Amino acid sequence: MAPRVLRTVPEVKAWVETLQQEGRRLALVPTMGFLHEGHVSLMREGGRRADVVAASIFVNPTQFGPREDLARYPRDFEGDLGRCASAGVEAVFAPEPSVMYPPGYQTYVDVTDVSQGLCGERRPGHFRGVATIVTQLLALFRPKVALFGEKDYQQLQVIRTLNRDLHLGADIVGMPTVREADGLAMSSRNAYLSADERQRALALSKGVRAAQALLSSGTRDTGVLVDAVRRELKAADLREDYVEVRDAETLSPLGTVAPGQTARVLVAAFCGATRLIDNMPLDG
Ligand SMILES: Nc1ncnc2c1ncn2[C@@H]1O[C@H](COP(=O)(O)OP(=O)(O)OP(=O)(O)O)[C@@H](O)[C@H]1O
Numbered sequence: 445m446a447p448r449v450l451r452t453v454p455e456v457k458a459w460v461e462t463l464q465q466e467g468r469r470l471a472l473v474p475t476m477g478f479l480h481e482g483h484v485s486l487m488r489e490g491g492r493r494a495d496v497v498a499a500s501i502f503v504n505p506t507q508f509g510p511r512e513d514l515a516r517y518p519r520d521f522e523g524d525l526g527r528c529a530s531a532g533v534e535a536v537f538a539p540e541p542s543v544m545y546p547p548g549y550q551t552y553v554d555v556t557d558v559s560q561g562l563c564g565e566r567r568p569g570h571f572r573g574v575a576t577i578v579t580q581l582l583a584l585f586r587p588k589v590a591l592f593g594e595k596d597y598q599q600l601q602v603i604r605t606l607n608r609d610l611h612l613g614a615d616i617v618g619m620p621t622v623r624e625a626d627g628l629a630m631s632s633r634n635a636y637l638s639a640d641e642r643q644r645a646l647a648l649s650k651g652v653r654a655a656q657a658l659l660s661s662g663t664r665d666t667g668v669l670v671d672a673v674r675r676e677l678k679a680a681d682l683r684e685d686y687v688e689v690r691d692a693e694t695l696s697p698l699g700t701v702a703p704g705q706t707a708r709v710l711v712a713a714f715c716g717a718t719r720l721i722d723n724m725p726l727d728g
Pocket residue numbers: 474475476477481482483485486591592593594595596619620621622623629630631632633634
């Protein structure tokens with residue numbers, strides 16, 4: 445069935461109120477649209493963990509820097525509604541920016557430690573925008589469960605932290621990265637890539653896999669693991685934005701991956717003009 449489209453805050457409140465009266469538990473999947481199988485995996489898992497699934501489709505202006513791709517971010521609302529319908533989504537919240545940021549809006553959420561470095565450093569203000577919109581969505585929908593992808597790993601940790609610190613009460617579920625058959629992490633921004641760039645973009649997933657393989661064969665020095673990723677970027681002529689190994693939960697930088705430690709190797713790189721990210725677990 446086609447999902448119901450909600451456009452305003454009173455519409456969301458009325459819909460959520462009805463769910464509560466019916467005793468139906470909600471799973472929320474926040475997105476920026478141009479949906480792919482990664483998003484669908486979150487929606488389907490939402491359906492397994494709750495009684496009803498809602499998605500939001502909102503290209504949130506406050507998380508884009510002034511020189512970033514807000515104006516040309518890919519959009520396909522009709523196609524997205526079809527994908528939501530086949531994933532069992534009952535309601536789609538698709539507000540105009542003025543609904544989330546009306547005149548007089550003045551409340552922003554800063555999550556400090558886990559926003560440091562990585563995308564937090566390379567995209568100043570990005571996580572403030574993400575944390576602000578996700579806090580609004582969790583406060584409005586009050587879902588039992590909210591699902592996010594590990595592809596945006598630092599974002600997931602930022603959201604876990606704000607949900608805990610602000611007592612928002614959702615179960616935050618992180619879902620594994622869905623990949624194309626050749627390993628490229630699915631991402632709406634892959635649509636920007638030319639055929640040649642699409643091939644070269646494989647360097648990100650190859651690089652993080654090379655780091656995983658090195659750790660499995662006993663290399664614990666994170667400098668050596670980072671170099672393995674850099675070699676793949678260089679071979680494909682990608683420009684590094686960052687490559688780091690960090691603690692998987694706190695995201696503190698690591699010099700070595702200790703036995704029993706859960707770490708993560710994270711990469712961001714430019715393939716032509718398109719900035720892509722990827723990451724993988726490194727279990728010491
Ligand atoms: N390949 C993927 N596998 C699993 N989850 C994903 C994947 N790609 C995105 N997600 C998750 O879907 C949610 C919405 O993400 P978003 O709409 O920004 O899509 P995106 O493909 O990551 O777009 P972008 O190219 O802008 O990064 C986020 O929680 C994100 O982590």
